[in-house]
Amino acid sequence: MKGHLTRNLFPEPQKTKGRVMSTIAAFYSGKSILITGATGFLGKVLMEKLFRTSPDLKVIYILVRPKAGQTLQQRVFQILNSKLFEKVKDVCPNVHEKIRAIYADLNQNDLAISKEDKQELLSCTDIVFHCAATVRFDDHLRHAVQLNVTATQQLLLMASQMPKLEAFIHISTAFSNCNLKHIDEVIYPCPVEPKKIIDSMEWLDDAIIDEITPKLIGDRPNTYTYTKALGEMVVQQESSNLNIAIVRPSIVGATWQEPFPGWVDNLNGPSGLIIAAGKGFLRAIRGTPKAVADLIPVDTVANLTLAVGWYTAVNRPKSTLIYHCTSGNFNPCYWGKMGFQVLAAFEKIPFERAFRRPYADFTTNTITTQYWNAVSHRAPAIIYDFYLRLTGRKPRMTKLMNRLLRTVSMLEYFLNRSWEWSTYNTEMLMSELSPEDQRVFNFDVRQLNWLEYIENYVLGVKKYLLKEDMAGVPKAKQHLKRLRNIHYLFNTALFLIAWRLLIARSQMARNVWFFIVNFCYKFLSYFRASSTLKV
Template identity: 65%
Template sequence: MSSVATYYNEKSVLVTGATGFMGKVLVEKLLRSSPDVKAIYILVRPKAGQLMQNRVEHMVKCKLFDRVREECPNFHEKIKPISAELTHPNLAINPEDTAELLSEVNIVFHCAATVRFDEPLKHALLLNVRGTQQLLALARQMKNLETFIHVSTAYANCNQRYIDEIIYPPPMEPKKLLDLVEWMDEFLIEEITPKLIGDWPNTYTFTKALAEYLLQQEKGNINVAIVRPSIVGASWHEPFPGWIDNFNGTSGIFIAAGKGIIRTVKCNVEAVADIVPVDVAINLILATGWYTAVHRPKSMLIYNCTTGGMNPFCWGEMEHHVISTYKRNPLEKAFRIPKANMTSNYLMHQYWTAVSHKAPAFLYDLYLRLTGRKPRMMKLFSRLHKSMTFFEYFTSRTWEWSSDNMNMLMNQLSPKDKKLFCFDVRQLHWSEYIENYCLGTKKYLLNEDMAGIPAAKQHLRKLRNIQYALNTIFLVIIWRIFIARSQMAQNIWYFVVNLCYKFLSYFRASSTLRH
């Protein structure tokens, strides 16, 4: 028997951020591993022009739920959506729903957060800190609550080089900062944001650090644990390899590289790419929920969910696997042949950006204008460069994370649970994982049929021929401008051409004699 899976049977679970990437995987795994779970309440934010029920219907129709759909066709009856808004007073939950949550919920998984690096500080504070504070206040009133699991990020304290499984005090009290932004003009907040966040690279990591500290301050008697995943990537095994549903982080960069749009990336090729598969993070979160509720640790435990310490993999290695995968399994209608140049040198990166990004984008947009179409490539490159600039902080550094609590929890699991809720990243084969990740972007993000690979390869051959033709034209132009004006250069040129001609003649004659 699985102790973890059995624990969640007949339990009522509340999940925030259930319509997001990690939240969806959490709900699916919970339904599949514990089919007798009593109910999964999900807080759903109202969206303009889209009813809450429609958002949930769209979520459960996702391919992610195909496995659980086969095993339990009526699984959607377990999912109970609650209209809520984390940034509003009392989460904007109506009294009837509040009463039901207070009497029914046994476990809370708080996954909701804004993950945008360039989120304005006020909004990031309201969602990541105030939202956590209000959810915690609701949880303290729950009559049958057994545990509260908060999903943070391994980069919440990225201003440290070595990150232990502890709460690091922030430079200011979260409640005071919340009070400050309540009355301050948004323009003024934006002006002082760099000073407020200090040596944190963005508002996301800063507010996640504040949320952790606030949890420690206000948890009261609740059994709270924090899980800190690093860069969350496509699934490793569950529900099937390579599943991904968003363009955030590495996924968008992989696709841009596969399409031949991105040719240069500024990063440290020797820095550790601390990517953790989403199913690894979810398995750890569910195991943490079980351990925290059943064993009731005396203090709040924090779990660094990372791969760098136990199974390191560098950005330079990743570039090789990504490009080779996309060459074997090309994306449809690629802009150029997949190729990438990774460098930590600023001047070299700027050179390749001008030559490989801006110049081709300008020429392609010029071609679109001349043919009466709307230019789009310069705008696309601008967005990609902005994203890569934000991401550069994490691709140019290596951190060390303590993983004592993660290892302790692994040792607490039975052999059955170690298999069913596997989060042992030492078993991860990076080459296989990256290949499945890239194929996942093709199948699940771009919705491309694998049967179209031969046509995509033909398109790459066409692009290669175009590249050869352009290179030839370029060489002829160079010859006409420079070589044709120098007698010595002409002599060298004729010598090389004559040598090539003799070699080809010899090769042709040898081939004729053999036949």
């Protein structure tokens, strides 16, 4: 399909109120866009931005499945009525009419799209953004392959039958090749062909898949990164027929600027750990303070993705271009510094009903990590559960702590390494943008102030994830003060008990004790005598 299009792909920049309209925004006007994963973190921000900047777009098709007792329509209604979409309603009052939810389940072969819907998609779609994926690190290989590889393959097959299609943008991850230290903007082959993996998933049973999974994923840490790499290979295999680009974001965090700072709606990546640390559950984590914390705001990813969609459709590059959407080589921040900034933000923006005072540190080796896990994580949980039992309540803290430690152990891989991603294509794209597009679709993270971003992130976690009001801050601060006093009291009592036990059992401890008491007595006597003499 490359080179098939004869329509005007270079719309003349229009003027709006004396300002030249963004070329990218103009490009999406009148377009029919298909988004998968539109109910997810990135998908929602992408959709919001499209509606806000190109309210004249024709329609956005979204592939949705019913979930948690909600129908497709209820899910769409909830998204459009959420805080994230507040600004959209001003610029695009008929947004409800421009969104078309299509029943789909990427877990099923042929994606479970009805014939009529499929026909409409095939004949109308101009651009595809494929965001849907399973992002669970420990997903069973069969499920991860189905979502991240087979579904991608099927979507590409559909795309190849779309006569109007101008570009297919595939969202991968910067960590699809996390087994390498330096990652170029190329697709690295996996030892086993995706087709073979897809075929084998059909006839192998779960037990055998479990057995071969470590061998297949090799030096990657999980099934997620492995299947995302396979997904890229599938994209490459289809790239001769289609006009495709791949965007590889690193660790996607809360919004930086748009539609407002600090918006976040799930626990993935840092968000869950920020809650765990802010509530005082997480006190230590195995991480390398000097490793780069390659976080990228979700609105930056959305802006780059939309710019890539425009560039790919308009310029039709000869090969599949890969865009790294990372912060490390533009504006690096390190885990140690980020940890300090998060802790500093908790001082200003404390979370309510904390279990303990927020104080977390990075540990650098397994022994100290195990020590802190025992002393700072498991022991307080056991003591608290004991207290719950005593007061006739159901113990729950140990279970919660075990889950948290399991989650943390899965994230540790990414906290102890740094990667270098080459960003020639991203920089090239930046230079291709007009000043107005650079402003409207800003993905230049050199302008990002980490301190400000982290503060807004913590505030966003408090407001949008924990649903806590800022009015509760004085009470939260009071609660933390009480926890501090309990902490001091507990430590003093513990010390006195330990010391008393030691003195009762050891002659040496008794000698040390008498020596200290004697020394203090003599010092005080001397001090009293010298002050009497002075008078």
